[in-house]
Amino acid sequence: DIQMxxxxxxxxxxxxxxVTITCRASEIIGTYLNWYRQQPGKAPELLIYTASTLxxxxxxxxxxxxxxxxxxxxxxxxxxxxxxIYFCQQTYSSPYTFGQGTKLEIK
Amino acid sequence: xxxxxxSGAEVKxxxxxxxxxxxxxxxxxxxxxxxxxxxxxxxxxxxxxxIMPFVDIVIxxxxxxxxVTITADKSSNSAxxxxxxxxxxxxxxxxxxxxxxxxxxxxxxxxxxxxxxVPP
Numbered sequence: 001d002i003q004m005x006x007x008x009x010x011x012x013x014x015x016x017x018x019v020t021i022t023c024r025a026s027e028i029i030g031t032y033l034n035w036y037r038q039q040p041g042k043a044p045e046l047l048i049y050t051a052s053t054l055x056x057x058x059x060x061x062x063x064x065x066x067x068x069x070x071x072x073x074x075x076x077x078x079x080x081x082x083x084x085i086y087f088c089q090q091t092y093s094s095p096y097t098f099g100q101g102t103k104l105e106i107k
Numbered sequence: 108x109x110x111x112x113x114s115g116a117e118v119k120x121x122x123x124x125x126x127x128x129x130x131x132x133x134x135x136x137x138x139x140x141x142x143x144x145x146x147x148x149x150x151x152x153x154x155x156x157x158i159m160p161f162v163d164i165v166i167x168x169x170x171x172x173x174x175v176t177i178t179a180d181k182s183s184n185s186a187x188x189x190x191x192x193x194x195x196x197x198x199x200x201x202x203x204x205x206x207x208x209x210x211x212x213x214x215x216x217x218x219x220x221x222x223x224x225v226p227p
Contacts, residue, residue: 034213036152043202043220044152049213087152091212095168096142098152 002026002090006099014107018076021102023088025069032092035064035073038101039084047086048073080106109133111141111203111218118224124191127221129203131184140208141186143177145199146220158186159208195227 003026013019023033031051036044046055048064051071061077075082083106088099114128129141142157156167160179167175176189186203201221204214 032211036214043217044204044214045217046213046215049215050211055215089152089213094166095170096154096212098154100151 001095002029002093002097004088004090004097004099006086006088006102008102009100010103010105012105012107013078015078015080017078018074019078019104021073021075021086021088021104023066023071023073023099025071025090025092028068029090029092031067032090033064033066033071034089034091035062036087036089037082037084038087039081044087075104078106082106109205109216111205111216113201113203113218113221116222116224118226119193121194121225121227123193124189125193125223126187126189127201127203127223129186129188129218131186131205138208140206140212141177141179142204142206142214143175143188144202144204144214146202147196147199150199155188157206157208160186190223193223193225195225197223198225199223 005024007022033051035048038044052064063074085101085103087101110132112130117125119125140157140159143155145153155171158165158177158179160181174191179186203218205216206212
């Protein structure tokens with residue numbers, strides 16, 4: 001199975017800040033990488049697919065980049081509602097696997 | 108707007124089975140897959156498998172291969188996930204999620220989640 005490792009595991013930032021979360025795959029996955037946000041008590045929601053394509057309705061304050069094994073999710077102009085856990089997911093091969101999550105706290 | 112509505116919370120005894128349903132409404136064109144993902148308390152997301160109803164293909168994660176059965180009823184736009192031989196480690200929120208079933212794949216709509224509790 002492909003292992004997905006996110007860093008950091010958690011971080012605390014302020015409203016208006018810019019933050020970058022990284023995700024590393026244990027083998028090359030091209031751009032078969034998706035990002036999800038899970039707000040407290042809710043189901044995950046898709047933010048970005050194929051590493052850099054913004055899902056419809058997601059604000060342009062979210063952006064993604066990367067290919068191969070290393071990927072990043074950047075959020076600019078943080079808002080209080082961005083406080084959530086962020087997961088990466090590879091869909092290069094079965095079983096689809098997720099990173100362990102990055103918990104983002106907005107101070 | 109696509110909606111996935113799942114069945115309600117379950118409390119099960121060790122060794123028993125649970126069957127969770129997921130009903131799609133809105134854009135119910137049958138070229139999508141339904142995936143099942145679970146999340147144990149305070150833990151990450153774990154993919155269990157998926158079904159592509161339009162071609163009746165089911166793929167399971169090897170970890171669950173012997174205990175999970177995913178089915179679909181095209182006439183009611185519903186999918187089902189049955190997990191057998193339950194133990195306390197199966198206590199989790201179970202989500203269905205629509206996958207585009209294409210290349211690449213991603214999960215664009217999710218159900219609200221079904222809490223399954225298996226007391227020790």
